[in-house]
Amino acid sequence: MTCNVKSLARALCLVAIAAPALAQQPITLQWQTANLTEAQYEPIWKQTIAAFEAANPNIRIQPILVARRDHWTKFVAAAQAKQAPCIVSVDLTTAAYDGYLRPLDDLWAKEPADFRAAWSEDMLASARWKGKLYGLPNWGGVYAEIYNREMVEKAGLDASSPPKNWSEYLAWSKKLTGPDHWATAVLGGKTDTTTRVLLTWIYGNGGEPFNADMTESTFAKNARSLEAIKFYLGLFSQEKIASPSPTTTNYLEQTVLFAQGKIATMRNAYWAVAKVVGDNPKMDGKMFAAPLPAQIPNAPTLATVSAHSISSSCPHPEAAWSFIKFDMDKKWALERALKANWMPLRRDLGNEPEIKADPMLAQFVQLGANAKSYPLPHPAWADIAANDIVDAVQKALLEPARLEEIFRELDVKLTKKLKDI
Amino acid sequence: MIRGAKARPWTGHGLARERWHGYLFIAPMLVFLAAVVIAPLGHAFWTSLHRIRGLNASFVGLRNYARVLEEDAFWHALQVSLSFTSISVALHVLLGLGLALALNEIRMARTALRILFLTPWMVAPAIGATIWLWLLEPQFGVVNYLLGQAGLIAAPVAWLGEPRTAFAAVTMVEVWRGVPFVMLLMLAGLQTVPLEQYEAASIDGANARQRFRYVTMPNLRYLLIVASTLDIINVVRHYDIIGVMTAGGPAGATEVLPALLYNTAFRANRFGEAAAIGVLLLLMVLSFSVVYLRVTRIARPDPVT
Numbered sequence: 224m225t226c227n228v229k230s231l232a233r234a235l236c237l238v239a240i241a242a243p244a245l246a247q248q249p250i251t252l253q254w255q256t257a258n259l260t261e262a263q264y265e266p267i268w269k270q271t272i273a274a275f276e277a278a279n280p281n282i283r284i285q286p287i288l289v290a291r292r293d294h295w296t297k298f299v300a301a302a303q304a305k306q307a308p309c310i311v312s313v314d315l316t317t318a319a320y321d322g323y324l325r326p327l328d329d330l331w332a333k334e335p336a337d338f339r340a341a342w343s344e345d346m347l348a349s350a351r352w353k354g355k356l357y358g359l360p361n362w363g364g365v366y367a368e369i370y371n372r373e374m375v376e377k378a379g380l381d382a383s384s385p386p387k388n389w390s391e392y393l394a395w396s397k398k399l400t401g402p403d404h405w406a407t408a409v410l411g412g413k414t415d416t417t418t419r420v421l422l423t424w425i426y427g428n429g430g431e432p433f434n435a436d437m438t439e440s441t442f443a444k445n446a447r448s449l450e451a452i453k454f455y456l457g458l459f460s461q462e463k464i465a466s467p468s469p470t471t472t473n474y475l476e477q478t479v480l481f482a483q484g485k486i487a488t489m490r491n492a493y494w495a496v497a498k499v500v501g502d503n504p505k506m507d508g509k510m511f512a513a514p515l516p517a518q519i520p521n522a523p524t525l526a527t528v529s530a531h532s533i534s535s536s537c538p539h540p541e542a543a544w545s546f547i548k549f550d551m552d553k554k555w556a557l558e559r560a561l562k563a564n565w566m567p568l569r570r571d572l573g574n575e576p577e578i579k580a581d582p583m584l585a586q587f588v589q590l591g592a593n594a595k596s597y598p599l600p601h602p603a604w605a606d607i608a609a610n611d612i613v614d615a616v617q618k619a620l621l622e623p624a625r626l627e628e629i630f631r632e633l634d635v636k637l638t639k640k641l642k643d644i
Numbered sequence: 645m646i647r648g649a650k651a652r653p654w655t656g657h658g659l660a661r662e663r664w665h666g667y668l669f670i671a672p673m674l675v676f677l678a679a680v681v682i683a684p685l686g687h688a689f690w691t692s693l694h695r696i697r698g699l700n701a702s703f704v705g706l707r708n709y710a711r712v713l714e715e716d717a718f719w720h721a722l723q724v725s726l727s728f729t730s731i732s733v734a735l736h737v738l739l740g741l742g743l744a745l746a747l748n749e750i751r752m753a754r755t756a757l758r759i760l761f762l763t764p765w766m767v768a769p770a771i772g773a774t775i776w777l778w779l780l781e782p783q784f785g786v787v788n789y790l791l792g793q794a795g796l797i798a799a800p801v802a803w804l805g806e807p808r809t810a811f812a813a814v815t816m817v818e819v820w821r822g823v824p825f826v827m828l829l830m831l832a833g834l835q836t837v838p839l840e841q842y843e844a845a846s847i848d849g850a851n852a853r854q855r856f857r858y859v860t861m862p863n864l865r866y867l868l869i870v871a872s873t874l875d876i877i878n879v880v881r882h883y884d885i886i887g888v889m890t891a892g893g894p895a896g897a898t899e900v901l902p903a904l905l906y907n908t909a910f911r912a913n914r915f916g917e918a919a920a921i922g923v924l925l926l927l928m929v930l931s932f933s934v935v936y937l938r939v940t941r942i943a944r945p946d947p948v949t
Contacts, residue, residue, distance in 0.1 A: 296910040302698070303915075317913060321698020413891045468782040468802030470894035485783060535699070602697070606912040617895040621807065644697075 249280065250539050252546060253308030255287035256529070257294040263497040264563040267555070275549045282542050284310075292414065295605065298323070302534060309537035310546060312361070312529050319352040320602035320644070325533045326355040330544045338548075341569040349596040350530045358530025359547055362556070362565035364492025365591040366423050366525045367512040374399060374487035385513035389427075389454060392516040396464040399487040405466040407488045408480055409459040411616045412473030415608035419597060420490050421616060423525045424455040426595060427517035433641070437601050440637035442615070443630035451518075453626060456616070460623040470617045482506055490515065492527065493587040497564040512586050526594035528568065560584060566591060602644050611637055685926070692919035701916075708920040718921065720896060721904040728815060728900050729879045735819045736879075737872050740826025745860075747827070748834045758831070765824035773888035776817045780804055807897030810890050814898050817885050822878070826871045833867040834860070866940070873936035877929055901925050 254272075258264050272284045287308050289297045295314065301307040302323040311318075318324050331339065342360060350358040368385065375382045378398040386392040396406030410417045425432055430448030431441055443449050459465035466472065466486055478495050480486045482502035489495065493512075500507045515524050531547045533540050549555075551569070557577055559565040566587060572578060573588050598604050615633040619626040692708055694701045712718050743761060750757060764772060779786050780803040791797045803813045841859045850858065883902035886892060892899030892907060899907070901921065909918030 299910055299913070305699075318698075321913065322700055323698055411894070413893045466783070467800055468805035470805040471782070471802060480783065483784075603913075606914075610907060610911050614893075614895060617893055621895055 249283045250542055251283040251285050252310060252537075252539060252543055253285045253287050254310040254546070255289060255294070255298060255308040256312035257289070257291045258312075258529075258563075258565070259286050260288050260290060261494075261498075261563070262501055263494070264559070264565070267558045267563055270558070271550055271555050275546055278549070279542075279545065282546065284546060302536065305536040307534035307536050309534055309539060309543040311532050311534055312358075313532065314598055314605040315350055315358050315530055315532060316352050316598065316600045317602050317605040318532065319355070319357040323535055324357045325535045325537065325540055326357060327359065327533065327544070328356050330540065331356055331359075334548075341551075341571045343570050345596075346528070346568055346570070349528045349600070350532075352600065358532040359551060360528050360530045360568040361551060362529050362559055363568050363591070364494055364527040364529075365566055365587045365594055366419065366490060366492055366515065367587060367590050368488055368515050369481070369491055369495060369510055369512050370488045371481065371484065371486075371506070372509050372511055374404070374484065378487070382511060385511075386516045387514075388516055389518055393458075393462065393464075396458065396462065396488075400464045404484065405486050406464040407458065407466075407490070408472050408477045408486050409456060409465040409469040409620070410472050410474075410477060411469040411613070411620050412471050412476065413609070413613050413617075414473050415598075415605075415613070416474045417616055418608040418612045419525055419527070421452065421455065421612065422595075422597070423490060423515055424451040426525065427451065427515050427519070427522045428454075429519040429522070433599070433637075437599065438638070438641055440634040440641065442612075442637075443627060443634050449627065449630060452619070452630060456619050456623065456626065459620060469620050478502065493566055493584065494564040496583065497562075510583070512583055512590075514590055521593060524590055524594045525597050526566075526591050527597045529565075601641060603640050607637060607640060611640070688919050688922055691915060692923050694916045696915040697913065704916065708916045709924070712917055712920045712924070717896070717899075717904060718901075718924075721899050721901045724811075724896075724898065725880060725900040725902075728811070728818070728898075729876060731815050732818045732822060732879045733872055733875045735815075736822045736826045736875050737868065739819065739823045740871070741830050741864075741868075743823065743827045744830035744834055745856075747831060761827060762824045764821050765828075767821075769821055769882075769884035770888050772821055773817060773885040776813075776820075777804070777889050780813055804890055805894060807894055810894055810897050814886050814889055817889065818879065818882065821885065822875065825878075826875060829867055829871045830864065833864045837863040869939050870936075873932060873939065877932050877936070880932070881925060881929055901928075 259268060268286065272286065275284060276282065287297075298307060298311060298313050298318075302318075302321070307323060311324075313323070315324070346360045347356065350356055350360055370382065370385065372382050375395075378395075380395055380398060386395050399406035410420045422432060425442075425448045428447045428451035430445050430451050432445075432448060433440055441448055442452065459469050466480055472480075474491070474495070477486070477489050477491065478498045479502060481489045481495075482499040496510055496512075499510065515522065531550065533543045533547070537543050553569070553572060553575075556567040556569055556572055557575060560567050560572070561577060561581065561584070564584075566584075567573075567578075578588060579585050598608065601607070611633060615629050618629045622629070693703060693705060695704045695708070747754065747758060747761070767775075778784075780788075782788060782800040782802045782805065785803075787803070788797065788800045792800070801809065804810045837860060841863070842855055845855045845859050881902055882900070883906060886898050886900055886903050887906065890898045892903040902925065905918050905921045905925065908914050908921060912918075
């Protein structure tokens with residue numbers, strides 16, 4: 224009897240000792256964004272995770288490395304199985320509409336006012352769907368015209384006075400084109416980067432691709448949009464100042480061409496500068512950025528907004544939110560801006576001395592003050608941007624004589640799609 | 645037989661029990677097949693009857709099928725699929741047979757050459773396609789460089805940027821990948837042709853062409869049917885090479901049915917319609933399989949007695 228009591232006491236002691244240890248078993252959160260595989264960002268996210276885990280020993284962050292082109296597919300496959308990574312950066316409206324994301328309003332409301340004040344209402348609006356907040360904007364990319372200074376100067380052009388409108392841009396482009404190099408690249412490859420660049424040309428001419436409530440497509444219907452499309456695609460088909468094979472040219476090909484001195488200018492976001500230097504370190508310090516040449520005064524550019532969201536299947540939303548807040552800290556936002564060239568979206572960072580000290584970054588920040596946010600807020604946007612618009616661009620590049628007809632057909636197709644949700 | 649013991653009659657009841665034993669033996673495999681083939685197929689069919697937007701689904705009956713069949717994209721993809729499959733299979737068989745005949749005659753470095761020709765088949769299709777993607781790259785690709793050096797092209801060719809060249813390029817890569825399979829089958833077939841038949845034909849004065857026409861071909865007829873039908877089934881559902889090299893572009897020039905299925909599901913986010921395309925594609929493959937089974941039953945050579 225005495226022996227049994229002793230055994231029971233021992234067992235209870237063991238349970239008492241092991242219980243806190245079991246309770247403190249760290250939880251693992253998966254984190255998936257398309258950017259984790261990019262070399263310029265890798266050291267920063269590794270530091271962020273290490274610092275977060277040191278501060279939160281009961282949470283482990285497991286990065287999910289996936290190639291950019293497979294990012295959405297992998298996320299959707301996991302989300303359909305209700306096994307999506309907890310922390311994700313995806314096409315927010317589409318994912319929210321599909322039920323893949325968790326609304327963050329309850330977590331957001333608990334935060335102190337000074338934290339919430341770091342994001343402008345406009346910025347938060349880009350992360351809302353049907354009035355609910357589905358993401359916290361983290362970084363962005365403002366589109367500008369980036370030039371190769373050496374090629375510009377070699378062509379006898381004044382780098383301090385870049386083109387302001389399309390006729391000046393065309394005049395520059397003709398001088399920048401030679402037998403084995405071209406002024407620029409027209410993008411027609413099958414990703415939504417093609418759409419992003421096309422939209423900058425449309426905005427630069429005062430056009431709009433859709434009506435205000437996004438129920439009607441106006442690529443051809445809006446005369447200014449159509450004029451912009453004709454001018455932009457004409458750089459390849461008529462003016463012959465763009466590199467060959469636009470239907471296979473995308474962000475990757477465009478930056479490689481630029482890094483190798485095959486094209487003198489590229490329309491891209493600030494992160495492309497880091498990519499070019501990564502591809503060809505000799506380009507460091509030999510680039511300059513300028514506002515997009517435009518046909519209307521004060522034309523807006525395009526700014527992509529990347530937000531951290533929490534998937535609807537995440538079993539630990541509070542822990543995921545704590546990592547999101549940690550990653551939003553000024554320290555990491557500055558690291559990303561200065562080393563990986565991801566533009567910070569917190570409005571309290573624009574005046575940081577480190578940002579002001581980098582003239583190119585400061586210029587991008589300034590350009591971002593007048594920008595339309597991207598992606599556009601429609602559940603079908605991921606499909607429209609990566610498929611339908613790209614297909615129309617490809618067809619128009621292959622059959623320039625049918626350009627207007629192709630974009631009229633696109634308007635019909637997209638208007639039907641916009642209403643079919 | 646034990647004296648006094650009665651021989652058990654081979655009754656219908658006994659047969660049924662024997663059959664049950666047979667079913668028990670194959671039961672594990674049936675359960676496995678049900679889990680990995682039948683259940684997913686059933687789920688795909690069920691999905692095709694729903695309008696699915698992410699985690700939200702509503703039953704729509706056969707409306708997804710009607711919608712898919714109404715769309716030009718489906719008929720265009722079907723046409724591209726049929727062209728891609730017929731050209732690829734024809735070239736697989738022609739080149740595979742040619743290579744097998746050549747390899748069958750070669751005596752020097754025979755094994756090394758066989759391994760060499762089999763290499764494309766050993767490489768994973770997605771990896772092979774990625775290699776070709778860079779070889780065909782317009783600015784920095786080796787193909788344009790070599791053709792330029794040889795004076796065959798004046799300016800870089802955008803192989804994957806124009807509909808015709810893109811279609812030709814993905815077909816060429818598919819041929820590169822698929823020829824070894826047919827070659828292997830043909831080579832195995834050639835080694836079963838009795839030498840006596842060739843000797844008899846030679847004695848009768850048959851030349852090389854006649855020996856091929858009247859000895860080799862009749863012996864290979866069955867294998868040619870098997871190889872081409874299996875190849876059709878394999879190629880018509882093929883996605884990897886096109887997915888990696890063109891994703892169906894430019895302007896849909898290489899959008900075969902599996903590429904349309906993938907794009908509808910993962911880019912357009914319409915899983916119900918994608919499942920309907922999948923079921924239609926499955927019916928196509930099944931019809932080829934039925935043809936295969938019938939033809940092989942008719943064409944199967946008589947067993948040697």
